[in-house]
Amino acid sequence: MPKYKLIYFDIKGRAEPIRMGFALAGQEFEDVRIKKEQWPELKPKMPHQALPVLEIEGGVVLSQSFAIGRYIANEFGFAGKTNLEKAQADMFCDALNDLTPKLTELFHASDEKKAEVRKELFEKLLPAAFTNMERLFSKNKDGTGFLVGDGITWADIMFYNFADGMEQIEPDVLKNFPKLQGLLERVRNNPKIKEYIKNRK
Amino acid sequence: MSQGISPLADALVSCSNARRDTSRSAMPTYKLTYFDLRGRAEPSRLLFAVAGVEYEDVRIQREQWPNEKASGKYPFGQMPVLEVDGQVIAQSIAIARYLANEFGLAGKTNLEKAKVDMIVDAIGDVSKGLGEMWFANDEAKKAEAKEKCLTKTIPTTFTGLEKILMTNNGGDGFFVGDSLTMADLIFLAHTDYHVDQLKEENTMAAFPKLTALRERILAQPSVKQWVEARPKTKI
Numbered sequence: 001m002p003k004y005k006l007i008y009f010d011i012k013g014r015a016e017p018i019r020m021g022f023a024l025a026g027q028e029f030e031d032v033r034i035k036k037e038q039w040p041e042l043k044p045k046m047p048h049q050a051l052p053v054l055e056i057e058g059g060v061v062l063s064q065s066f067a068i069g070r071y072i073a074n075e076f077g078f079a080g081k082t083n084l085e086k087a088q089a090d091m092f093c094d095a096l097n098d099l100t101p102k103l104t105e106l107f108h109a110s111d112e113k114k115a116e117v118r119k120e121l122f123e124k125l126l127p128a129a130f131t132n133m134e135r136l137f138s139k140n141k142d143g144t145g146f147l148v149g150d151g152i153t154w155a156d157i158m159f160y161n162f163a164d165g166m167e168q169i170e171p172d173v174l175k176n177f178p179k180l181q182g183l184l185e186r187v188r189n190n191p192k193i194k195e196y197i198k199n200r201k
Numbered sequence: 202m203s204q205g206i207s208p209l210a211d212a213l214v215s216c217s218n219a220r221r222d223t224s225r226s227a228m229p230t231y232k233l234t235y236f237d238l239r240g241r242a243e244p245s246r247l248l249f250a251v252a253g254v255e256y257e258d259v260r261i262q263r264e265q266w267p268n269e270k271a272s273g274k275y276p277f278g279q280m281p282v283l284e285v286d287g288q289v290i291a292q293s294i295a296i297a298r299y300l301a302n303e304f305g306l307a308g309k310t311n312l313e314k315a316k317v318d319m320i321v322d323a324i325g326d327v328s329k330g331l332g333e334m335w336f337a338n339d340e341a342k343k344a345e346a347k348e349k350c351l352t353k354t355i356p357t358t359f360t361g362l363e364k365i366l367m368t369n370n371g372g373d374g375f376f377v378g379d380s381l382t383m384a385d386l387i388f389l390a391h392t393d394y395h396v397d398q399l400k401e402e403n404t405m406a407a408f409p410k411l412t413a414l415r416e417r418i419l420a421q422p423s424v425k426q427w428v429e430a431r432p433k434t435k436i
Contacts, residue, residue: 045362048319048361062319064318064319064323071315071318074311083302093292129277138274172205
């Protein structure tokens with residue numbers, strides 16, 4: 001039995017930052033992907049009726065993607081060095097997570113509503129969030145390194161996945177945020193992450 | 202700007218701090234800023250109370266907020282924020298987790314901390330659902346949000362939480378490990394308004410272990426003291 005088994009759908013979604021975290025840590029894990037059609041039958045049998053879950057050798061099952069992400073970051077040393085750095089990492093991740101309800105709304109919106117929600121997201125909410133992040137990021141070595149402290153943390157991985165996803169919808173989304181653009185490239189070029197991206201399903 | 206601490210509460214906090222080890226004079230200074238509500242700041246206030254650590258409990262009145270926000274001192278233009286030794290941290294759960302880690306109320310190992318986080322995030326899902334109900338701008342949306350809470354969000358999440366609780370000492374202690382953690386305190390803060398908003402529906406009745414846990418947390422002396430002393434607000 002592997003030490004770690006991650007179970008999620010066959011999409012990036014909320015599991016991709018975790019998969020990337022394992023790659024950064026150089027830690028093997030079983031990457032189980034459920035088909036959407038299997039989920040209704042599987043759901044009532046799952047302990048927390050939600051995905052992703054991380055099954056850890058010894059019988060522990062963790063749910064909640066951020067709890068899992070933070071756990072492996074702490075286990076493998078990329079959570080931030082002090083409690084303060086960890087809090088700063090959490091702060092960035094939580095701020096991005098505040099935007100997911102609107103993203104979900106966009107995903108499910110009817111054709112008539114899609115344009116309106118898209119406008120709100122890309123003309124108002126994302127610029128506001130990125131403006132705050134660019135400003136806060138600049139306080140750390142003038143935004144030439146990583147979000148928190150001296151090295152890559154899970155906050156950078158979360159940001160990468162979020163921004164990369166936004167760029168798929170709107171390639172210019174980071175046009176006015178050069179430091180965040182630089183961060184994205186920096187994460188993309190991390191050797192372990194670069195290798196992971198090259199080989200991922 | 203109201204400090205939000207009544208003279209009685211102030212005296213109680215000073216008394217309990219006097220009993221602490223006074224050689225910890227190098228303690229950082231903490232300032233928590235929020236509205237004059239329990240809301241998203243209460244988990245942190247409960248953590249300070251249980252840890253017996255002094256802090257400035259700043260409460261901004263609604264009318265003052267636009268000016269405050271415009272000052273640019275809030276990282277994401279929102280409250281609560283925690284100022285500690287010149288640093289400003291935003292995002293209520295990031296703040297709570299920071300304090301919990303500082304005060305030893307976060308769980309003892311990375312695995313315990315992960316379980317605490319998992320529980321806190323699950324509670325957050327219910328809080329979000331109740332928030333949709335509370336802030337819905339028309340009766341139809343309100344009813345829809347309430348229906349979703351009662352038939353889906355609460356049963357699923359609370360069933361899971363009751364199960365998780367029971368894996369720890371049969372559910373007769375705390376959520377994680379052998380003592381109170383931030384998971385228990387956030388559960389308390391959540392159920393304060395959950396129970397109030399859904400009084401008639403009595404949603405907690407289906408979860409005996411969670412109900413008993415709530416009472417157990419309220420009975421902790423430091424929690425009881427704070428709950429009695431704190432400013433009384435609707436939410």
